[in-house]
Amino acid sequence: xxxxxxxxxxxxxxxxxxxxxxxxxxxxxxxxxxxxxxxxxxxxxxxxxxxxxxxxxxxxxxxxxxxxxxxxxxxxxxxxxxxxxxxxxxxxxxxxxxxxxxxxxxxxxxxxxxxxxxxxxxxxxxxxxxxxxxxxxxxxxxxxxxxxxxxxxxxxxxxxxxxxxxxxxxxxxxxxxxxxxxxxxxxxxxxxxxxxxxxxxxxxxxxxxx
Amino acid sequence: xxxxxxxxxxxxxxxxxxxxxxxxxxxxxxxxxxxxxxxxxxxxxxxxxxxxxxxxxxxxxxxxxxxxxxxxxxxxxxxxxxxxxxxxxxxxxxxxxxxxxxxxxxxxxxxxxxxxxxxxxxxxxxxxxxxxxxxxxxxxxxxxxxxxxxxxxxxxxxxxxxxxxxxxxxxxxxxxxxxxxxxxxxxxxxxxxxxxxxxxxxxxxxxxxxxxxxxxxxxx
Numbered sequence: 489x490x491x492x493x494x495x496x497x498x499x500x501x502x503x504x505x506x507x508x509x510x511x512x513x514x515x516x517x518x519x520x521x522x523x524x525x526x527x528x529x530x531x532x533x534x535x536x537x538x539x540x541x542x543x544x545x546x547x548x549x550x551x552x553x554x555x556x557x558x559x560x561x562x563x564x565x566x567x568x569x570x571x572x573x574x575x576x577x578x579x580x581x582x583x584x585x586x587x588x589x590x591x592x593x594x595x596x597x598x599x600x601x602x603x604x605x606x607x608x609x610x611x612x613x614x615x616x617x618x619x620x621x622x623x624x625x626x627x628x629x630x631x632x633x634x635x636x637x638x639x640x641x642x643x644x645x646x647x648x649x650x651x652x653x654x655x656x657x658x659x660x661x662x663x664x665x666x667x668x669x670x671x672x673x674x675x676x677x678x679x680x681x682x683x684x685x686x687x688x689x690x691x692x693x694x695x696x697x698x
Numbered sequence: 699x700x701x702x703x704x705x706x707x708x709x710x711x712x713x714x715x716x717x718x719x720x721x722x723x724x725x726x727x728x729x730x731x732x733x734x735x736x737x738x739x740x741x742x743x744x745x746x747x748x749x750x751x752x753x754x755x756x757x758x759x760x761x762x763x764x765x766x767x768x769x770x771x772x773x774x775x776x777x778x779x780x781x782x783x784x785x786x787x788x789x790x791x792x793x794x795x796x797x798x799x800x801x802x803x804x805x806x807x808x809x810x811x812x813x814x815x816x817x818x819x820x821x822x823x824x825x826x827x828x829x830x831x832x833x834x835x836x837x838x839x840x841x842x843x844x845x846x847x848x849x850x851x852x853x854x855x856x857x858x859x860x861x862x863x864x865x866x867x868x869x870x871x872x873x874x875x876x877x878x879x880x881x882x883x884x885x886x887x888x889x890x891x892x893x894x895x896x897x898x899x900x901x902x903x904x905x906x907x908x909x910x911x912x913x914x915x916x917x918x
Contacts, residue, residue, distance in 0.1 A: 587757040587767040590725065591746075636770060637718040673724045675805040678768065682725060697869050 510628040532575070533560040535693015539579040539597075547668075547685035550588050551595065558691050559641040564607070571597060573646075575621055577664075577689065588681075592629040597687075599625040599642045599666070615658075617648040625668045627685070638682075640670035656697045664689040718749040728779060729766035730757045730809030730853075739763025740789060740814060743782045747807075749774040773801050777851070781812055786845035789814040789885070789908050790843040790861070797850035809853050815861075817843050818885040818907035823872065824893075824916045825878040832896050834918050836877060837867040840889040844880050883907055891916075 537556035541547040562573025578598035585588055601623015608616040625642035628635060648662035668685040672678075728747055732740045738791040743759040747769045753848040755769025792812055824834050845858035861884065868877050881890055884907055895918050905914055 526840070587755070589768055591753045591756050592768045630721065631754065631770075634717055634720055634752050637722050639723060671723055673805075675725075675727050678725060 493642050500516045516684070530698045531559070531560070531562045531564075531571070531692055531695060532698065533562075533659065535691050537577065537579065537664075537689040537691040539581070539622075539687050539689050541581060541687055543686040545683070545684050545686065546589060546681050547581075547687060549681075550584045552584060554581050556580075556597075556689060558693060559691075560603075561613055562603075562605070564610075569607040569610040570620065571617065571673075573603070573605075574599045574600070574602050575623070577666075579687075579689075590629070590631070592631050594629065596628045597625070597661045597668075597685075598628070599623050599644075600670070601642065601644075603644075603646070605646070605648075614653045615650050615652070617650065619648070620644070621646065625670075627670075638670050638672055640668055640672075642666060642668045650695055652697075658695040659698070660691070660693055660695050661691075662691045664691065711798070718752065718772055718776060720749070720752070720754065721773065722773045724771045725768050726768060726771045726805055726807060727768055728755060728807045729901060730764045730808070730816040731811045731845075732765065732781065733811050733813055734789075735813060737811070743787075743789065743814065744785060746780045746783075748778050748780065772864050773863060779807065779809070781873055782814060783844070788817045788819070788885070790817055790845065792845050792847060794847045794849050794853065797848050800850055807849060809849075812853065815843075817882050818909060819910075819911045820881045820883045820889070820907050821913045822879040822881075822891065822916070823913070826875045826887050827917050828868070831872075833870045833875075834877070834893055834895050834916070835867065835869040836879070836891065836893045836916070837863045837865055837877065837880075838881065838889060839863065840881065840883045841887055841911070843884060885909075893918075 535558045537558050539556045540553045541551040556577060556579030558577045560573055560575045562571045564570065565572055575689050578596065580594055580596045581680040582594050585594060586592065601621050603619045603621030605617050605619025621644045623642050624639065626637050626639040628637045644664050644666045646662055646664045648660055650658045650660035652658040665686040666689060670683055670685065709762045732743045734740055738856040739762050741759050741761045741763060745757055746753050747755045749772040754772065755767045757767035758767050761764040777796045778844065782789055783793065792874040822838060823838065824836060826832065841861045841865045845861060846856065848856060856859050866879065867882065868879060870877060874875045886906060888904045890902055890904055892900050892902045893916055
């Protein structure tokens with residue numbers, strides 16, 4: 489009984505010491521942000537993507553991976569970590585088997601839409617920003633310069649890590665899961681093949697905070 | 699400068715209108731089977747679908763004669779499915795035009811069994827043996843090696859547009875005293891050769907090319 493009492497007392501002391509240290513740490517971290525809160529109006533992100541088609545539809549089954557481009561404009565909502573913005577991305581993919589889609593060598597995928605995100609550690613150098621977005625997507629291809637397109641709606645989920653060297657300049661890396669849903673008029677046996685397209689995009693770029 | 703710009707814009711608009719439209723957000727399936735007159739499958743036969751010079755889809759028949767491809771659609775009146783056209787092999791060709799009632803209707807162009815007949819590379823040569831300056835006129839009557847079909851809820855064959863009667867005629871002259879005519883003709887189907895040497899009565903003979911490469915020579 490005496491032994492257990494000493495053990496319990498020691499555990500109680502240790503727990504309290506930790507709680508007090510934590511509180512002191514919380515109080516001191518208020519003064520340890522890398523950047524002061526200030527007014528800024530616009531975030532501009534420009535970067536390149538490596539785009540990998542996925543799934544068993546016409547994208548994952550019949551398109552090759554390629555490079556792409558990404559441009560984002562966003563702003564913080566009322567100085568909160570909530571981000572609202574617009575994104576434009578594109579990529580061009582070679583066709584593997586033309587007898588499955590038509591007599592063309594490549595398709596040009598582009599989408600534009602709005603997104604909402606949340607910046608974790610918004611005043612630190614290293615930040616995490618998950619976001620979700622929705623927009624319009626189009627696949628453009630041409631046969632002897634006679635072009636046509638397949639279009640629809642896209643939804644994407646994005647996870648970004650950025651490092652701010654200074655208040656106005658950062659590098660970012662992100663992973664985006666892009667899911668396209670097309671309004672294609674096709675025979676019933678091609679419905680599941682053409683109605684959706686999926687990509688994973690690995691991006692790197694720079695961010696300017698104005 | 700302003701007038702030049704207007705003229706250039708007008709010409710551009712005209713050219714844009716001339717390009718056949720490929721439909722957005724649409725694909726069709728073209729499928730069928732290529733067989734010979736004995737219903738044996740024929741492989742490696744090229745099948746294309748096109749509007750004017752724009753080839754929308756292309757594939758070749760499999761070892762069992764079947765083919766299937768996905769292609770964009772066009773509602774242009776020049777829409778054509780071509781089978782073995784301009785090919786170097788020894789089979790006839792087929793052209794399938796879409797009936798105007800079918801525009802926008804089919805999602806699948808199921809051609810069923812398309813029969814191609816064997817052909818022969820026929821060569822007719824003339825050789826002048828005499829020392830006189832005789833001239834020879836040669837006319838060959840033969841069946842064309844192509845068949846035209848109409849697609850209306852399936853393949854519709856029009857006998858009047860299949861393997862039509864054709865002829866070719868040549869005459870020697872001072873410069874070319876010998877002829878060398880090369881034709882692609884139906885194999886095992888007789889063709890008629892009518893030749894006339896100067897003012898002599900014309901002679902008609904019947905020749906049946908029964909091999910992949912068939913040669914016939916006329917001496918005069």
